[in-house]
Amino acid sequence: MSVIGAAPPGLLTIFDDIGRDEARRKAVEELIRPEYQQESLVDRLIRIVGEFFDGLLDSTPGGVPGGVVALVVITVLIAALAGLIVWQARKATRGRRAAQEGLFGTGELTADEHRREAERLAGESRWAEAVRERLRAIARDLEHRAIVAPQPGRTADELATAAGAELPVFADRLARAARLFDDVTYGQDPGSAQDYATMTTLDDDLRAARPATPATAGARPSAGGR
Structure with a gap:
């Protein structure tokens, strides 16, 4: 036929x-x-x-x-x-x-507040939410230290690009963290304890890091620091 x-x-x-x-x-x-x-x-x-x-x-x-x-x-x-x-x-x-x-949604928390919320969520095995909060803590901390300028509506990828330019040794890890954030936020990935541990380690390492170049021009610490 x-x-x-x-x-x-x-x-x-x-x-x-x-x-x-x-x-x-x-x-x-x-x-x-x-x-x-x-x-x-x-x-x-x-x-x-x-x-x-x-x-x-x-x-x-x-x-x-x-x-x-x-x-x-x-x-x-x-x-x-x-x-x-x-x-x-x-x-x-x-x-x-x-x-x-953007990265922060509608929230207005400091870096430490995001970290405490991340720990609380991790304690309940809510890994996707915990991963999100930990990257938000990283973003707030980088803004507070004037490594990146505050930017309303910034996405995780934009954060990784801006921070990677100031901290080149972390560029790849920041890019992976941004992809992980997108996966658990928009891709329905449930996340895992390992994902959260990866984000926490990155946060700890970044807190001890110093930019290879002067702070971003025009950047000022946000009012709600760490």
Whole structure:
């Protein structure tokens, strides 16, 4: 059987043997049809898939092995596509949330207050939260010591870049700490005791470090120091 021949008319335009530009134009024309305008992306995908399967099943003679194989293959492909869409949507949401909240979120604590909160959370085995608080302690401490300038909305990556420029020997460890922060904050990583120990060791080492260059120009200690 012809799988393409079983597709509804809207999908046939996508599978025609046409050039890239023409395919793009036809896809746009298909998606801007009036009946699509009130649908969400997910609803639209479900409806198009439903139409495709209806056409496929209507044109498949009973008991034809090729039809079953085609159905299985298409189901797998659609499941993979749906998974990719969900993953991309979650990634975009995490990115927007990161840009809005930054490293500190809405909190205004000193470095020592962040450390005490981190220890409390670690004592309850809440590793993701403990890791976050420990990196926040690192950031506040670096700001208080004028190694990096205070910056509202700063992300973990931005902190690692700024601090790594002043403390080059710690640049790689700071970058790894930033990735760990992002993983437990936006990537649904639960964290672990080892992750927290890594962050704590970095904090302790940074407290004893001195910048290789003069303090960041214009930086001033924050009011809520260590």
